[in-house]
Structure formats: C-alpha cells, structure tokens
Amino acid sequence: MHIPDGMLPLEICIAGYAGTAALTWLCIKKANSSSEDTARVVSRASVMAAAFFVVSWIHIPLPPVSVHPVLAGLMGILLGWVSFPAILVGLFFQAAMFGHGGFTTLGVNALSMGGAALLSWGMYRLLRRQGERNILLSGFVAGFAGVSFAVIAVGSVLILTIPAYINTEAEVSAVLAMAVAHLPLALAEGVFTALVARFLLRVKPDMLL
Amino acid sequence: MRVFENWETTLKIPGLFLLMMAMAFIRDQHLIFMLPCIAAILFIASGVPLSLLLSRFRAPVSFLLFVSVFLILFSEGQALFRIGPVILRSQGAILALNTCVRVLSIITVGIVMITTTPLSDLSGKLKGMLIPHIIVDIGIMTGRYIMVIGEDYSKMTTARKLRGYTPGKSIARRFGVIVPTAATLLINGFQQSERVFNAMRMRGYGSSAADEDRSYVLTRLSRSDVIIFLAIVTASVLLIVLEIAVETS
Known part of the structure; x- marks a missing residue:
C-alpha cells in the first residue's frame, strides 16, 4: 500500500510534500481549536500513533494468508483531525525502521493514507449521526472506506505517472486488478474496525469521537 | 569509516534528502547507471552492514516485481521475444530496469541517512x-x-x-x-x-x-562537514542539470 522511493517523479514527490504540509497545518489548527491545548494534541497523536504502530504488527486472518491491518479507518474514528499528523509520523517510522514506503514518497503516502483516515472519519460521523446504535455498520464502513480510498489513491498516482507509451487499456486493467486484489483486505479491515469499535463502545466509549 | 556518523546532522539530512530527490528526477537510461555508483560509494563510506541493506530491500521487492512485470508486458514498441501469447517489449524491459535501479539506489541512500543518525540527534536537529x-x-x-x-x-x-x-x-x-x-x-x-x-x-x-x-542552537560546523555537504549538493545539482540537458537535446 505504500509507494517506495524512486517510483514517482520529482514533481509528484514535491507536490505530495506541499499537499501534506498544507493538510498537516489545517489538521493541527482544527485539532488545536477543538481541544484548545497543543499539549493534548501532541500527547494524543504521539502515544496513539505508537499504539497504532504496534497494532499494525497483529495479523488479520484472510484465508489462505494473513495480512497486516492498514488501520486508516480506525485511526480516523479515534483521532479525528489528529489522525493525519499521527499517520505522517507513523509512516516516517515505518520507512525508517522497516523500509515500508520511503522518504521521497512520504508526502504522497501521507496524503493517501491520511486522506483515507479523514474520509473514513467523515463517513463514520455521518452514519453515527443517523443513530447511536449502528456502531458495527459505521465501524465497518470506516474500515472498508479507509483501505479502499488508500488503494484508489495509490493506484491513481502510480498509473498517472506511468510513461505515455504504456498501453492505456492495460493501465485501466491494472487499476481494476489492484482494486479487486485489495477487496478482501478492505472487507477484513471493515470487520476488524467494526469489532474494535464495538469493543471500545462497551469498555471505553469516551475514546470514540 | 565513520564519515557519515560524524557528519553534522543539520547538513546530513538536507544533503542526502536533496540527493534522493535528484535521483528521483533521473529518467534517462544512460544517466540512470550513475545512481548505483553514487549509492555504492555512500554505502561503502558509511560502513553500514550489507545484511541490513539487504533486509531493507525485502519490503519494496514484491512491489518492484509487480511493476516490472506490468511494464514489460504492457508497454508498446518493439517486441524482444514471444512466449506463446505473451510478448516481451524492449521499451518496457528498459523502463523496468531503470525503475529497479533507481528505486534500489534511493533506498540505499535513505538507509545510509537513517542508520548513521541516532534518533535522539535526528529529532533534536529537525527543529532547525x-x-x-x-x-x-x-x-x-x-x-x-x-x-x-x-x-x-x-x-x-x-x-x-x-x-x-x-x-x-x-x-x-x-x-x-x-x-x-x-x-x-x-x-x-x-x-x-x-x-x-x-x-x-x-x-x-x-x-x-x-x-x-527548546529553541534551536546552531551547531559549530567543521570543515569536513561543509566539504561533504558541498560534494553531495554538487552531485545532486549535476544530476538534475544533466537530466534537463539530455531531455532538451
């Protein structure tokens, strides 16, 4: 799901960093205005980013294999605006510690994953407003949308940057194949997010935004 | 062999980041082979273990494999050879090779940057x-x-x-x-x-x-810090200028 270093042209890398800088500034401003305390934003984002980093080591069963959760949806529904800077920092650590993603592509990866988290959060809030009881549905939609949006964003960026002499039909087929290949992951992530959200609602409801 | 470990972080991070960005800019098939040479020099000078480098290559290899197969099979242009219904195209093969070389070279520079910089030092200096x-x-x-x-x-x-x-x-x-x-x-x-x-x-x-x-205090820079930085910046600018020159000619 992360684009490694060297896959994208320089212009896209710079545009990714510019977009990430703008969105980070907006998210911090929004988070500060809602909690009115920078210390709370920093503590919440950093400790929860670390928790998400560790939770991503847990494998979700997806027969015949098991996969790491992406957690964009779950981060969105637990952190709201803070999810974007938390994901940005988490992606930096993933690139530095495991070589997932990269430093030149950090901006683009943050936009796709962080954007997915914000979008999931928006959908979750919309569904939760319809009724307090539909935690499973809203959690599932958030988890599913998180993976789907990230896949679409990454796929679009990759396809748009592929040179012109690649067959156009093949480009479209590759995007479709990528989306279909990630469908089971999106479903598994949706189920995982829904169950975790229900657990949190029962045990510590103040964590859910 | 501790050139990079002793290199001041405030110059190392922007210097090597600029080099990685310059490497990402290279698309010409002749210039692309300068990238592994630069990466190899930096890797040897850094003293980073080879096993660490190879372990970091594991993550992007599957991605590279998918992209390479796609590029080889679905590009247009002259056919290299045919295996049943599958046609391997020369333009796609060159593009796949260029992509692999560029990706692995940039990852090597990134590993040199991150493994020769302690996290405590990195976080402190990033504020400046x-x-x-x-x-x-x-x-x-x-x-x-x-x-x-x-x-x-x-x-x-x-x-x-x-x-x-x-x-x-x-x-x-x-x-x-x-x-x-x-x-x-x-x-x-x-x-x-x-x-x-x-x-x-x-x-x-x-x-x-x-x-x-917590305000940032500028560290005193040694002559070797500045020389290495200038060498890296020169190499980066040279790569970009050469790529532009090749593209326009």
Missing part, C-alpha cells in the same frame, strides 16, 4: 530544519512509546501463550483473540496519552519560557 515543532515533538514521543507499547504487546502475547491459549484455525476464533488484544492496546495507549498530557502541562509545555529553552 523548517519542520514544525509540533511534528517533531510528536515524532520524538512516538519513537519512545513504540518501545513501551511494543513491550505491552509482547507481555500480552507471552501471557496468552503461558495460559495455553492458541487461536486455532477458525476465523471467528482468531478475530476473538485479535480484536480484544488490539482494543486493549489502544485503550492503554489512550490512558497513557492522558498521563503524558498531564505531565507535559506540569512541565509548562507550550509556554513561551519552555519554548525559549
């Missing part, structure tokens, strides 16, 4: 490099708490095993294990973040006096 304080603070604390929460996870896993609990093959049973584990880690993280928040408030985080204390 136009990175917002709030992002650097989140980074420093995330680095610390990954270890703490990772240890919690390890203890939970060990306790589960000691009690003889195995998830088995049933998907429902496996979800029954991973969901409470993940949720408990998140709850612990949330509670810890409240304690951290209170500690930060008590230490005056966010006050002007505390910000003054």
Whole structure:
C-alpha cells in the first residue's frame, strides 16, 4: 500500500510534500481549536500513533494468508483531525525502521493514507449521526472506506505517472486488478474496525469521537 | 569509516534528502547507471552492514516485481521475444530496469541517512530544519512509546501463550483473540496519552519560557562537514542539470 522511493517523479514527490504540509497545518489548527491545548494534541497523536504502530504488527486472518491491518479507518474514528499528523509520523517510522514506503514518497503516502483516515472519519460521523446504535455498520464502513480510498489513491498516482507509451487499456486493467486484489483486505479491515469499535463502545466509549 | 556518523546532522539530512530527490528526477537510461555508483560509494563510506541493506530491500521487492512485470508486458514498441501469447517489449524491459535501479539506489541512500543518525540527534536537529515543532515533538514521543507499547504487546502475547491459549484455525476464533488484544492496546495507549498530557502541562509545555529553552542552537560546523555537504549538493545539482540537458537535446 505504500509507494517506495524512486517510483514517482520529482514533481509528484514535491507536490505530495506541499499537499501534506498544507493538510498537516489545517489538521493541527482544527485539532488545536477543538481541544484548545497543543499539549493534548501532541500527547494524543504521539502515544496513539505508537499504539497504532504496534497494532499494525497483529495479523488479520484472510484465508489462505494473513495480512497486516492498514488501520486508516480506525485511526480516523479515534483521532479525528489528529489522525493525519499521527499517520505522517507513523509512516516516517515505518520507512525508517522497516523500509515500508520511503522518504521521497512520504508526502504522497501521507496524503493517501491520511486522506483515507479523514474520509473514513467523515463517513463514520455521518452514519453515527443517523443513530447511536449502528456502531458495527459505521465501524465497518470506516474500515472498508479507509483501505479502499488508500488503494484508489495509490493506484491513481502510480498509473498517472506511468510513461505515455504504456498501453492505456492495460493501465485501466491494472487499476481494476489492484482494486479487486485489495477487496478482501478492505472487507477484513471493515470487520476488524467494526469489532474494535464495538469493543471500545462497551469498555471505553469516551475514546470514540 | 565513520564519515557519515560524524557528519553534522543539520547538513546530513538536507544533503542526502536533496540527493534522493535528484535521483528521483533521473529518467534517462544512460544517466540512470550513475545512481548505483553514487549509492555504492555512500554505502561503502558509511560502513553500514550489507545484511541490513539487504533486509531493507525485502519490503519494496514484491512491489518492484509487480511493476516490472506490468511494464514489460504492457508497454508498446518493439517486441524482444514471444512466449506463446505473451510478448516481451524492449521499451518496457528498459523502463523496468531503470525503475529497479533507481528505486534500489534511493533506498540505499535513505538507509545510509537513517542508520548513521541516532534518533535522539535526528529529532533534536529537525527543529532547525523548517519542520514544525509540533511534528517533531510528536515524532520524538512516538519513537519512545513504540518501545513501551511494543513491550505491552509482547507481555500480552507471552501471557496468552503461558495460559495455553492458541487461536486455532477458525476465523471467528482468531478475530476473538485479535480484536480484544488490539482494543486493549489502544485503550492503554489512550490512558497513557492522558498521563503524558498531564505531565507535559506540569512541565509548562507550550509556554513561551519552555519554548525559549527548546529553541534551536546552531551547531559549530567543521570543515569536513561543509566539504561533504558541498560534494553531495554538487552531485545532486549535476544530476538534475544533466537530466534537463539530455531531455532538451
């Protein structure tokens, strides 16, 4: 799901960093205005980013294999605006510690994953407003949308940057194949997010935004 | 062999980052083979173990494989050879080779940058490099708490095993294990973040006096720091100029 270093042209890398800088500034401003305390934003984002980093080591069963959760949806529904800077920092650590993603592509990866988290959060809030009881549905939609949006964003960026002499039909087929290949992951992530959200609602409801 | 470890971080990070960005700019098939040469020189000078480099190549290899196969099979142009209905195209093969060389070269430079810089040094110096304080603070604390929460996870896993609990093959049973584990880690993280928040408030985080204390102080640079930086910047600019010259000619 992360684009490694060297896959994208320089212009896209710079545009990714510019977009990430703008969105980070907006998210911090929004988070500060809602909690009115920078210390709370920093503590919440950093400790929860670390928790998400560790939770991503847990494998979700997806027969015949098991996969790491992406957690964009779950981060969105637990952190709201803070999810974007938390994901940005988490992606930096993933690139530095495991070589997932990269430093030149950090901006683009943050936009796709962080954007997915914000979008999931928006959908979750919309569904939760319809009724307090539909935690499973809203959690599932958030988890599913998180993976789907990230896949679409990454796929679009990759396809748009592929040179012109690649067959156009093949480009479209590759995007479709990528989306279909990630469908089971999106479903598994949706189920995982829904169950975790229900657990949190029962045990510590103040964590859910 | 400790050139990069002793190189001042405030110059090392922007210098090597600029080089990685310049490498990402290269598309010409002749210039592309300069990239592994530059990466090899930096790697040898850094003294980073080869095993570490190879272990970091594992993550992008599957991605590279997918992209290479796609490029070779679906590009237009002269056919190299045909295996049944599959036609391998020369233009696609060149593009796939260029992509692999560029990706692995940039990753090598990234590994040199990150493994020769201690996290404590990196986080402190990032504040002087136009990175917002709030992002650097989140980074420093995330680095610390990954270890703490990772240890919690390890203890939970060990306790589960000691009690003889195995998830088995049933998907429902496996979800029954991973969901409470993940949720408990998140709850612990949330509670810890409240304690951290209170500690930060008590230490005056966010006050002007505390910000003054943490303000960035310019480190004295040695001649070798500047020479290495200029060499890296020159190489980066040269790569970009050569690529533009080739493109326009």
